[in-house]
Amino acid sequence: EDKVVQSPLSLVVHEGDTVTLNCSYEVTNFRSLLWYKQEKKAPTFLFMLTSSGIEKKSGRLSSILDKKELSSILNITATQTGDSAIYLCAGALYNQGGKLIFGQGTELSVKP
């Protein structure tokens, strides 16, 4: 059975801290791994990772995929209260119509 697992499930930090969110996957016909940020309602796209070892970066957020370890991390540096959200990791499969297998999410709370 295809599975994506995220850790930790929840995390509380203070502004300025650096956080690392983890995602591991067991997905047959694995194509890519996606990260989304969900603030209350619609998940918004952050990164898509297809190749191992190539870091993707957007401002204070960065992410990397390790296909050997079947895992990915999402790093957030110098956290701000606006980073408080649920971060979702999802595996995409080949020839499955774009179906995504989601992890449980990590709920990040950044305190002032």
Place this chain on the structure above:
Amino acid sequence: DGGITQSPKYLFRKEGQNVTLSCEQNLNHDAMYWYRQDPGQGLRLIYYSQIVNDFQKGDIAEGYSVSREKKESFPLTVTSAQKNPTAFYLCASSIQGNRNTEAFFGQGTRLTVV
């Protein structure tokens, strides 16, 4: 503005009723999806459609039905056969199902059984 519109935002259903959740997109995307989100369980796929007049069951299709009569519309009906329908429902779309592109999400519908 291009995007995905879900309605209503909140919906209350009585036991034994069928209800239909609307999802419309003007992104000209071929593929559309319905996910259900429960606390602590992430998103689970209910149904998806890669082209008009065709759709496939996802992992938790029992108690749900869909139609895809138009490219821009993918309504989801929650039937009385769905025993635990209280959840947050998210509709998504992507350019084409088998291209390696991200999915875009609507704002969701929160369904509560009363």
